[in-house]
Amino acid sequence: MRTPTRSERIERAYATLELRPGISAKAALQQYRRLVKRWHPDLYANDPQGQADASQRMRQINEAFAAIRPSLRSQSAPVPPAPPPKPSPAATAFREPPPFGSRLRPEDVDSIVESMRGPSMFERLFTYLARIGLLLSGSFLVGASSHYGTVFGTLLGGTLMITAAASALGVALPPVRWRRPSSGTWYNR
Numbered sequence: 190m191r192t193p194t195r196s197e198r199i200e201r202a203y204a205t206l207e208l209r210p211g212i213s214a215k216a217a218l219q220q221y222r223r224l225v226k227r228w229h230p231d232l233y234a235n236d237p238q239g240q241a242d243a244s245q246r247m248r249q250i251n252e253a254f255a256a257i258r259p260s261l262r263s264q265s266a267p268v269p270p271a272p273p274p275k276p277s278p279a280a281t282a283f284r285e286p287p288p289f290g291s292r293l294r295p296e297d298v299d300s301i302v303e304s305m306r307g308p309s310m311f312e313r314l315f316t317y318l319a320r321i322g323l324l325l326s327g328s329f330l331v332g333a334s335s336h337y338g339t340v341f342g343t344l345l346g347g348t349l350m351i352t353a354a355a356s357a358l359g360v361a362l363p364p365v366r367w368r369r370p371s372s373g374t375w376y377n378r
Contacts, residue, residue: 199260202253214261221254323353 193201203210208220228246233239293301308316327349 198256202256205249205253206257208257217254217257217261221250224250320353320356323349323356327351327353 200210206217206220206224208217212220225247228243228250230240230243230247233243327346329346331343331346331350333346
């Protein structure tokens, strides 16, 4: 059996990649990627025979692309990279952060400062008034229910007062877990 010449190997490689000779390097790379997506063995994970066929086809595709790659390089002249397009103002609203260690632009510094800003005076006033409202409503419920003798109002008012006081002090309260009362309690007799 005779060994194929270099030109015959390149012709076969073009045929394997379903390309015609003289195609641009970019188009050849796109076709190679299309074939890799179509014949990747991981796509046939549930089919052992299909996976074996895809592995063999991928080997052929990789060997064919390796064979035509040098001719693609020599045929394409080095083209200087095009300057990046200038972003429009709408596109700069959601841009990538600057690389680590680079100088920040004034807009970046302003956005960082804005994100670290504390609550406004209105937000603080609203929080303060809400706490006062909780304390007052809790104390009203405790006073009114103790006068009329209702246990529920006293418990609810006390809970509101404790929540408001803990919020004012910045203490996080643990969640309340209600449990069934045992049968020996005074109100289950």
